Amino acid sequence: MVPTQYYLLVSAALFCIGLAGFVSRRNLFIVFMSIELMLNGVNLSFLAFSRHIGSLDGHVFTFLVIALAAAEAAIGLAIVILIFKNAGATAASDALSVDNYQSLKH
Amino acid sequence: MHPAFFYILATVSVLAALGMIFQRHPLSAAVYLVVCFLGLAGLYAMLSAPLLAILQILVYAGAIMALVVFVIMLLNVRDEDLPHEPHMYWHLGGGLALGAALFVVLSKAIHKVPGEAAPTADLVARYGEQVGGAPKFGGIEAVGLHLFNQFVFPFEIISILLTVAVVGVVVLAKRRI
Numbered sequence: 001m002v003p004t005q006y007y008l009l010v011s012a013a014l015f016c017i018g019l020a021g022f023v024s025r026r027n028l029f030i031v032f033m034s035i036e037l038m039l040n041g042v043n044l045s046f047l048a049f050s051r052h053i054g055s056l057d058g059h060v061f062t063f064l065v066i067a068l069a070a071a072e073a074a075i076g077l078a079i080v081i082l083i084f085k086n087a088g089a090t091a092a093s094d095a096l097s098v099d100n101y102q103s104l105k106h
Numbered sequence: 107m108h109p110a111f112f113y114i115l116a117t118v119s120v121l122a123a124l125g126m127i128f129q130r131h132p133l134s135a136a137v138y139l140v141v142c143f144l145g146l147a148g149l150y151a152m153l154s155a156p157l158l159a160i161l162q163i164l165v166y167a168g169a170i171m172a173l174v175v176f177v178i179m180l181l182n183v184r185d186e187d188l189p190h191e192p193h194m195y196w197h198l199g200g201g202l203a204l205g206a207a208l209f210v211v212l213s214k215a216i217h218k219v220p221g222e223a224a225p226t227a228d229l230v231a232r233y234g235e236q237v238g239g240a241p242k243f244g245g246i247e248a249v250g251l252h253l254f255n256q257f258v259f260p261f262e263i264i265s266i267l268l269t270v271a272v273v274g275v276v277v278l279a280k281r282r283i
Contacts, residue, residue: 020202036139066165
């Protein structure tokens with residue numbers, strides 16, 4: 001049996017990689033996927049602790065987080081499409097940059 | 107399961123996650139992320155969570171990432187649409203330094219997690235045994251009973267959240283309501 005702490009280290013590594021991608025990239029899609037990666041790191045943590053103490057609470061939380069991620073993906077991708085279309089109408093390049101969020105202001 | 111599986115799956119997920127943030131084009135990043143999620147599904151299965159492992163593959167690697175890839179292809183992202191990132195590796199280095207600092211703090215905390223994982227015999231005693239000898243812990247029956255016995259309210263809240271998301275997407279997508 002692999003110790004719980006090893007799973008937690010993997011989960012922390014995934015969360016930190018997601019954080020690094022989130023703060024340092026300017027591509028909207030990669031920022032979005034970094035958030036997904038952070039959510040998954042937390043999910044792994046939930047399941048590892050769940051197995052550690054032999055309780056099913058963590059499984060239910062992971063289930064809810066997956067549903068939350070689905071809702072977030074729907075909304076996030078709709079916003080990405082809006083930014084891409086608004087920015088693409090005005091600027092010739094860089095339509096996928098995070099700086100284009102201002103194009104959503106009216 | 108053999109511990110070697112853990113090391114293989116953990117390496118695959120972490121390397122795929124690292125590969126994801128270093129990609130320039132979002133489509134290759136999405137493929138890296140799918141690989142990472144598949145590795146994570148394997149880790150879930152090793153943690154006696156077969157239901158969540160299947161959900162991870164079906165919902166995350168399947169539905170959500172298919173949606174992402176679909177949107178990337180729908181937008182027909184060309185090279186000039188990608189943001190100009192001349193100092194991408196420097197920025198990533200800075201971000202990874204921040205991540206490494208957080209990782210050091212977290213690993214110190216993880217080092218203090220007491221005890222060992224509950225033995226499988228314990229789980230069998232508490233949740234019963236499936237055909238084949240595996241505990242019912244983490245199976246669809248045990249998780250479903252737990253969800254509908256003790257987490258009914260969060261379950262209802264999440265259904266409201268999904269409804270709100272659907273309405274929100276319609277509002278965002280339509281030009282005039």
